[in-house]
Amino acid sequence: MSFENILGQDRPKQTLNKALRSGRIPNAYLFHGQKSVGKKFTAIEVGKALNCKTLGPVNSCDKCASCIKIEKRIHPDLFIIEPKKSSPTSREAILKIDEVRELQKKLLYLPYEGKTKVAIINNAECMNPQAANSFLKTLEEPPSKTLIILIASNLYQLLPTVVSRCQGIRFHPLPTQAIKTIIRNHLESEGSETQPEEIELRSRRSMGQVVCALGTDLLEILNEREELIQLVSLVSFKRMDQVFLWTKAKSKQTEHIQLILDELTRILRDTVLIKIDPETSAVFNTDLTKQLKKLSLQKSTPALLKMFETVQVTKVAIKLNANSQLALENMLISFCEAA
DSSP states (O other): OOGGOOOOOOOHHHHHHHHHHHHHOOOOEEEEEESSHHHHHOOOOOOOOHOOOTTTTTTTOSSHHHHHHHTTTTTTTTEEEOOOOOSTTTTSSSBOOHHHHHHHHHHHHHOOSSSSSSETTTTTGBBHHHHHHHHHHHSSSSOTTTTEEEESSEEEEEEEHHTTEEEEEEEOOOOHHHHHHHHHHHHHTOOOOOOOHHHHHHHSSSTOOOHHSSSSSHHHHHHHHHHHHHHHHHHHHGGGHHHHHHHHHHTTTTTHHHHHHHHHHHHHHHHHHHHHTOOOSSSSSGGGHHHHHHHHHOHHHHHHHHHHHHHHHHHHHHTTTOOOHHHHHHHHHHHHOOO
């Protein structure tokens, strides 16, 4: 049954199960929590349950025509809209008012094939102000036989009036065991060998997010981590040549800058934990414990914490379209000051 496929989100499942069994389903849900923890997957499963011809509306069979169509995203009563980049060079994707208006038109009609129309707005916080204000009217006067599910990673980027008109369900980072099961199933589906060491490393580095567990080239990341540890170790005003070489090279990797900074965040986090407690078991990069211990001896705790804070500021600046090279240079200059 479909709800059994949702791993590690027991409380959201319990809330949704109760609503489906009682038939008291709100007009709109707001699934919120960090990225890639099962929000969209759960929304699809709810859509299956509401339209399943065998077990609906309590659960779904995953075998009837309706469930199969929803799984393939071709059901006429399932609508999913997601933000898109306005151009190949754009850093951030947005949801524009034209896409919202198109969805609103479709929701005016009764269900074509199923029992309930299900509209899923993924990354709803990416709606521009015009789109958000337009969709607010739909939330205030929801169409009949329709369930709207907004999905957001950052609740505070949504209009308060939008949030207040939805029933919120918080999704938490996935537990380690759930992540390991997802990794194992993914590797088996690709015909790859399930190496326990790889599964353990991926799960520890995932921070409870599926995309972090599956979406990285492990070999590439291994090389990147070594380079970042060396960078933190060597960075100083005496080695500004290395600073400018590194920032110039990385600023060109526009698609990977945030991933690189995420990796740097993990390394600094692990180094601080090791400095506080050399025998800690909370380290993500367990395979680099030796190098991280060496780094922890070179840097003070205040310096490492200052670097960590600087990386977070840099991530936000780049996300807000700051010049990548200047932002990275500023970050490493702050590293030099901290060191």
